Amino acid sequence: QTDYAELVRRTIRSVPDWPKPGVVFRDITPVLQDPRTFRALIDLFVYRYMRQRLDLVAGIDARGFIIGSVLAYELNLGFVPVRKQGKLPYRTVAEPYSLEYGNSAVEIHTDAVRTGQRVLLVDDLIATGGTMMAAVKLLQRLGANVVEAATIIDLPDLGGSANIATTGTPLYSICRYD
């Protein structure tokens, strides 16, 4: 477990000054590109969730789709996308969240989950936590029981994991960068 997490952590690429000066972007593409590391990443999630009673995996646009769909497949569960506003074709509900500059919103189809379903929510990274919190709220508005929010990377200095802790939804992360 620790070895797998360490392999993932050291394979994530840190790109200085992207998308703007002063930001160090944590890039998961090298993890996805290498089959052994990609499998280690997915297996960490599979081992954690295989004995839990879950009904669905929800993944957040766009990188949460990559890991969320593979994880759902491995756990024999369905997958539902939480998308950026304006992408889903059927009836939707939306939840706004604030970005560093301005606002955005995530959306989900109204029939994506049923009341009482046990949902695992997945994304690649928690920064301010705004995106993950909005996705938790959306799922809860549809009556879902969000069993856990799972992410590859937590950036605790940005306060997101602390914010999520106040909501009562447990958060699991594979690695942290301070």
Ligand code: PRP
């Ligand atoms: C990134 C990341 C998370 C979110 C984290 O996605 O994949 O979804 O930001 O930030 P937060 O905790 O401050 O909300 P982004 O909005 O860049 O979208 P993308 O996956 O489409 O690139």
Ligand code: HPA
């Ligand atoms: N990596 C990926 N997504 C992000 C980051 C990052 O460092 N910061 C905010 N969203």
